[in-house]
Amino acid sequence: MATRKKNSTYSRNETIIIECDLTYAVNxxxxxxxxxILSKLETQKYRFSELKKELxxxxERMLTLQLRTLxxxxxxxxxxxxEVPPRVEYELxxxxxxxxxxxKQLSEWGGKHRNAIIKV
Amino acid sequence: MATRKKNSTYSRNETIIIECDLTYAVNxxxxxxxxxILSKLETQKYRFSELKKELxxxxERMLTLQLRTLxxxxxxxxxxxxEVPPRVEYELxxxxxxxxxxxKQLSEWGGKHRNAIIKV
DNA sequence: TGTGGTACGAACAAATATGTAACTAATGGC
DNA sequence: GCCATTAGTTACATATTTGTTCGTACCACA
Known part of the structure; x- marks a missing residue:
């Protein structure tokens, strides 16, 4: 097998695309x-285990990863x-x-148009 | 290797999560x-090849796939x-x-906070 | 000594998303 | 007949995301 270009366009495109403020935000x-997670935290602080219960x-792995990224x-x-046992709180x-x-607006859009499709 | 459950939680989670209107919209x-693509089409109609030039x-494969999904x-x-050669127009x-x-609001958010991070 | 709770971490596996390269149908113009 | 154009399609390769399973440090408490 010929060696292939590794990871050229994929990563390059990512950085190029993120130059768009809109794409940046949505990402x-x-x-x-x-x-x-963000929706939960909109109303109050949560501990790790509380978030887990809510979702x-x-x-646990995904929750950890997402919280780290956020x-x-x-x-x-x-x-x-x-403390012991440990306590960690997350907030916006x-x-x-x-x-x-x-x-709120996105949610309204979702509610409106999803129902439209379901009803058809 | 023991055979593993195929595709259980991954797909199931998807359907569960989409029950959130907000997640539905963002997806x-x-x-x-x-x-x-949507941003381009906000201003005018485009033919396939024109969109390609804009992006x-x-x-081509990705453009096709995304347009199909949209x-x-x-x-x-x-x-x-x-016609020949074919002509296909896309519009919102x-x-x-x-x-x-x-x-517009998301874009403003992106512009504002990306700059904030870059400046730090 | 042993058990329990909290907030993770690591190794691996499965599923999806994205990119590469080559190919196609139809037909007007040469 | 041969070529160029448009809007794709197909097969394959790679990158990222998400899920599964097991394990760990800490210390209070029984």
Whole structure:
């Protein structure tokens, strides 16, 4: 087999595409779980295990990964209390709270048009 | 190796999660290219080859796939003209046009907070 | 000594998303 | 007949995302 270019266009495209502010924003909230997590945190702080209960189908691994990403992206603040057993609280940052009204509109769009399709 | 459960939670989770209107909406516009395509079509109709020129880094295959998905989701209307060589035009549906103001806000969010991070 | 709760981490596996390269049908123009 | 054009399609390769399973550190408490 000839050796192939490794990982050229895939990664390059990613950086190029993110130059679009809109794509950038959607990427922050894309994926299977991020929105659900952010929605929960909109109303209150949660501990890791509480979030897990709220999202029964997520695995601990996914919850961890998503929370880490959200933290890196500045959407979630993580606070560790040095106790035993450990306690860690997650809450939205100001930046994430600005999504609030946008989420509302997106949610309305979803409700409206999903029903439209189902009814047909 | 013991045979493993095939595809249990992955697909099941997808259907469960989509019950959230917000996640449903974001899934419609998620992925690498959909937003860029929709943004182009916000201003005018485009032929396949014109879209390709506007999005130089997308491959024909990806453009086809994304347009098909957008069509299935009712966001894009595809019109084929029985000519040779063929002519196919893509335009937004009313449903997709409703994303307009939301896109604007998301884009503003992206511009604002990306710059914030870069400046740090 | 042993058990339990919390918030993870690591190794592996399955599923999906994206990219590469080559190919096609139809037909007007040469 | 031969070529160029348009809008794809097909087979394959690679990259990323998501899920499964098992394990761990800490210490209070029985």
């Amino acid at each position: 922050k909230i894309g994926g299977r779980w991020k929105i659900l 029964p189908y997520i695995t 933290e890196e992206d500045g959407l979630v603040k993580r606070t560790v209390y040095a 940052t100001e930046m994430a709270k600005e999504f609030g009204p946008i989420f | 419609k516009i998620g992925g690498r290219w959909k937003i860029l 130089p880094y997308i491959t 069509e299935e989701d009712g966001l894009v209307k595809r019109t084929v003209y029985a 549906t009313e449903m997709a046009k409703e994303f307009g103001p939301i896109f």
